[in-house]
Amino acid sequence: MRSKWWGWGREGESYHLPAPERFWSYVRDRMGETKPAERLESASEITVSPGRLPDGVISELSGLVGVQGVSTDDAARAVFSLGKGYKDLVRIRRGEVPSPTDAVVTPATEEHVLEVLRLARRHGLAVIPFGGGTSVVGGVEPCGDRPSITLDLAELSRPLAIDQHSATATVQAGIMGPDLERFLNPGGFTLGHFPQSFVYSTVGGWIATRSAGQNSTRYGAIAELVQSMHLAHPDGLLTTPNVPAAAAGPDLVQVITGSEGTLGVITQATLRLAPLPEHDDYRGYLLPSFAEGVEAAREIMQSDISPAVLRVSDETETESTLALRAPPQGFAGVVEGVGRWYLGRRGLSLESGSVMILGFEGNEADVRHERAAAKRILGRHGAFSIGKGAGRAWKRGRYDAPLLRDTLLDHGIMVETLETAVPWDRYLALHAAVRDALYGALGERSVVMAHLSHSYRDGGSIYYTFLAPQEKGAEVEQWERVKAAATDAIVRNGGALSHHHGIGAEHRRWMPGYLGEQGAGWLSAIKTALDPEGILNPGKLVPPSAEASQPPPAVGDG
Amino acid sequence: MRSKWWGWGREGESYHLPAPERFWSYVRDRMGETKPAERLESASEITVSPGRLPDGVISELSGLVGVQGVSTDDAARAVFSLGKGYKDLVRIRRGEVPSPTDAVVTPATEEHVLEVLRLARRHGLAVIPFGGGTSVVGGVEPCGDRPSITLDLAELSRPLAIDQHSATATVQAGIMGPDLERFLNPGGFTLGHFPQSFVYSTVGGWIATRSAGQNSTRYGAIAELVQSMHLAHPDGLLTTPNVPAAAAGPDLVQVITGSEGTLGVITQATLRLAPLPEHDDYRGYLLPSFAEGVEAAREIMQSDISPAVLRVSDETETESTLALRAPPQGFAGVVEGVGRWYLGRRGLSLESGSVMILGFEGNEADVRHERAAAKRILGRHGAFSIGKGAGRAWKRGRYDAPLLRDTLLDHGIMVETLETAVPWDRYLALHAAVRDALYGALGERSVVMAHLSHSYRDGGSIYYTFLAPQEKGAEVEQWERVKAAATDAIVRNGGALSHHHGIGAEHRRWMPGYLGEQGAGWLSAIKTALDPEGILNPGKLVPPSAEASQPPPAVGDG
Numbered sequence A, B: 001m002r003s004k005w006w007g008w009g010r011e012g013e014s015y016h017l018p019a020p021e022r023f024w025s026y027v028r029d030r031m032g033e034t035k036p037a038e039r040l041e042s043a044s045e046i047t048v049s050p051g052r053l054p055d056g057v058i059s060e061l062s063g064l065v066g067v068q069g070v071s072t073d074d075a076a077r078a079v080f081s082l083g084k085g086y087k088d089l090v091r092i093r094r095g096e097v098p099s100p101t102d103a104v105v106t107p108a109t110e111e112h113v114l115e116v117l118r119l120a121r122r123h124g125l126a127v128i129p130f131g132g133g134t135s136v137v138g139g140v141e142p143c144g145d146r147p148s149i150t151l152d153l154a155e156l157s158r159p160l161a162i163d164q165h166s167a168t169a170t171v172q173a174g175i176m177g178p179d180l181e182r183f184l185n186p187g188g189f190t191l192g193h194f195p196q197s198f199v200y201s202t203v204g205g206w207i208a209t210r211s212a213g214q215n216s217t218r219y220g221a222i223a224e225l226v227q228s229m230h231l232a233h234p235d236g237l238l239t240t241p242n243v244p245a246a247a248a249g250p251d252l253v254q255v256i257t258g259s260e261g262t263l264g265v266i267t268q269a270t271l272r273l274a275p276l277p278e279h280d281d282y283r284g285y286l287l288p289s290f291a292e293g294v295e296a297a298r299e300i301m302q303s304d305i306s307p308a309v310l311r312v313s314d315e316t317e318t319e320s321t322l323a324l325r326a327p328p329q330g331f332a333g334v335v336e337g338v339g340r341w342y343l344g345r346r347g348l349s350l351e352s353g354s355v356m357i358l359g360f361e362g363n364e365a366d367v368r369h370e371r372a373a374a375k376r377i378l379g380r381h382g383a384f385s386i387g388k389g390a391g392r393a394w395k396r397g398r399y400d401a402p403l404l405r406d407t408l409l410d411h412g413i414m415v416e417t418l419e420t421a422v423p424w425d426r427y428l429a430l431h432a433a434v435r436d437a438l439y440g441a442l443g444e445r446s447v448v449m450a451h452l453s454h455s456y457r458d459g460g461s462i463y464y465t466f467l468a469p470q471e472k473g474a475e476v477e478q479w480e481r482v483k484a485a486a487t488d489a490i491v492r493n494g495g496a497l498s499h500h501h502g503i504g505a506e507h508r509r510w511m512p513g514y515l516g517e518q519g520a521g522w523l524s525a526i527k528t529a530l531d532p533e534g535i536l537n538p539g540k541l542v543p544p545s546a547e548a549s550q551p552p553p554a555v556g557d558g
Helices: A020-031 A055-065 A074-079 A086-093 A110-123 A177-187 A203-208 A252-256 A290-301 A315-325 A331-338 A340-345 A364-380 A387-396 A401-410 A424-442 A475-492 A508-530 B020-031 B055-065 B074-079 B086-094 B110-123 B177-187 B203-208 B252-256 B290-301 B315-325 B331-338 B340-345 B364-380 B387-396 B401-410 B424-442 B475-492 B508-530
Strands: A103-105 A126-130 A148-152 A159-163 A168-172 A226-233 A236-239 A265-272 A279-287 A309-313 A354-362 A384-386 A413-423 A447-452 A459-469 B103-105 B126-130 B148-152 B159-163 B168-172 B226-233 B236-239 B265-272 B279-287 B309-313 B354-362 B384-386 B413-423 B447-452 B459-469
Touching (some): A159 A177, A203 A265, A279 A290, A279 A387, A290 A424, A364 B364, A384 A387, A401 A413, A459 A475, A508 B252, B020 B459, B074 B103, B086 B413, B110 B126, B290 B447, B290 B459, B315 B447, B354 B364, B354 B387, B413 B424, B424 B475, B475 B508
Parallel strands (some): A103 A148, A126 A148
Antiparallel strands (some): A226 A236, A226 A265, A309 A354, A447 A459, B226 B236, B309 B354, B309 B447, B447 B459
């Protein structure tokens, strides 16, 4: 197991609370006393319903990938059947895995993957690709009635080659973020793709979910970084042309990117690299309001400025970040050192202000040039620099936030994130509408905060974090009610159904509303054309109406 | 009719030869004496085979779009059945239109388009969308046995709205390049999309063919500039979500972009705008060789430099451009003024050198900053500045080259262009292989020249121009032999089947070789799923094997 079975990170890892007393007092102030949540001691305590694969299929699978490559014990079946969203963690902590996969199969080669897919087709089994397993939208949970195989891609994780001249790297899809960068950095390259899940997620998972990283504003989202790929399909291996650009019909790379395992299994990718930046400059700024911060971000993006990171926290997130999580040497310390009276004179306040993190990377001359241009814009919006300490603090903690969720969960507090993207002209209206929908569903004892995390010339993303005391005995129902309220508000206000988390099982029922009847129909038609048996990660992404037109064949057929 | 029926540009327009004597002497030196090609006086002399639409269908169409909106006369049917490639022009000049469309229908509204598509489905008619008609790959020529309707989108050409805040514009798809820019520029915006066909082509055509413009290195190709769109389909109107980015499955915008009318008719688009540049700087450089120029281009692209234009001519194109087309006040003059002896001392020569055009746009500080960075790279590659005059000369003539083709054709000279893109590591090998294949097919009396026109971090495009005396009486066969030799070489050497011309009828037989069996099968499966009747621009893009699985219903059915 690569990560903690009941939460985020590796076994033994937990969030370092820099000021625990202050933190829990903030939590108690807003949410009152909460009741700790129970959790099993070990994954081995979990029991799941008996597997549905006949012995013959298990033997066939073992014949293909070796006996070591097939797990059917309860713990493995449980842990590989859930991702890392709040709903997943609530259930796995209690050992509730209502719909376990029937076997975890670990292919060692691309040919293995193809063989397993052919076997699955013969027997009518669902196949669920599993990279890092960090889906927060139910992307790896078995759905529907078919018996299923989860394809663990941990062994297909080798880096293959770097083309120094073309600045591309070819890797097997199961490679994890840190291993990829360790392969690239000595040659002077980086992919520049750092989603919050970076440490535990894979190249194949990034492509399958159309992910964006924290530095994608500079380096591009994964959809822009994939030059070509291999996709294993029951019919055979699809390899897309290895070219920098083409006008040769619909772009198949963009059909596969975001397909979430519903069209096949990504086994290999050639990725576009950037030079490892020789210099960086990350700083924090305090702006008078979220609206002002968003407006500054828009102006930066509509100039010729390409920040690596541009994040703007709304007032609630600014307040909670400054008050709770920042260590004294971070920007809270800096700001407090400067003195509230000084901020007050400039019309700024920690309680109603907005923190921006602005980072640049590249060669020193470019970084200086771009930072100077951004500073002129920030000046017009009343920004006050809170220095490099704030930038460093953000960078240091960039992958840690999910660990705090485990701590809060231990204390009986629901904590979850969700996100969208929207054009600038509707940005603030959507921000408020979703926030209000969340407060409406959560009740008064809650905190809803948000930030802009990814910016484009035409709009930006909004990333929400919300906290509330768990409703004991109805944790999943509570979450579903809140999730539905927020997602309804996102779609009603014209936001993207997801900016970078994907659709999976959780968002799919909103797809017809989001894509429109015609668009959803197209997605269904494409899925049916390319997976007529409906065995490829069923129940994910594609709107419900389209699937299961054929009844699954009896296991053992063919 | 928007343009010359027998060539490029508007009636009466022709290429201004700055030094005609020198030009024709160069042509005679390489190609010997050629025999002028004949041409009809007027399109009204063309006769085509009788239309196959029953009167009832014509009346139905007139009922939908008005009598004025339906043309069935021979001239209209002929002119709307061919594009602007060499093969098209050779035939239209002689009035040879072997496969004319049966009616040219001009819808005035999006609802008209939907109605015509429903009518076409009822009667089993092929529908061919026609924007500017500048396809050079047979994109608008009727193919196959079905009676066909050509949908002229000239009336669906209104600009609709600019969103100043999000920097987007919504327009009807039939709007032409100059009208679009006239709509955008007063608000301080540009799309920055300037294909060579800019003056005569439409937004819908750009999207349908996945076009790239001369400034796409800075502004992005059309695939990056479309935020969302409307696609009319017999089932109804597909509208894609109006969001800056999303992780919500395969990107339908990227499925439609490049679909060449085979999935529906693009009727409206929302486009991402850039600020109109306040400053530009275009200059010419002479480099010791094409290889050195390409290497400099690669280094520029792999730094943080975003030129608006970066073109590098190979030695033959450099020689012919300097010797023939440049006016004395252009870069030929400058270079000759400096004196060949000086160039010689620097190891440079007009006969074996390589001209680069490098242009920057933006605010003055950014342009200066980027130009300085590029200059450092150019210096390392022995580049010699031939000044702003060369840049201005290129800009002035940027849309004119196709006009020269008409002049050459009048003189009995075949002239055609083709293009590809390839990663840097295979760039020079492909350049040579395709050049050699062209010379092999053309024979000794010919000129083959090429340039790099679009650059990416991982590779670049190659754009070939070739000239040879026409084989009288076998002009089309000659062209097909040459085209096949070059295209075989492109695919064999791993180049894109097209970088920006598209696939159409001419390239589709190479699609299985280019995409692989699985990829081509996917494209076919998607086409069949989304156009089960096969009425949407049949015979284009999608590999031959897939189509015509259903026999066309008899006209008049339903």
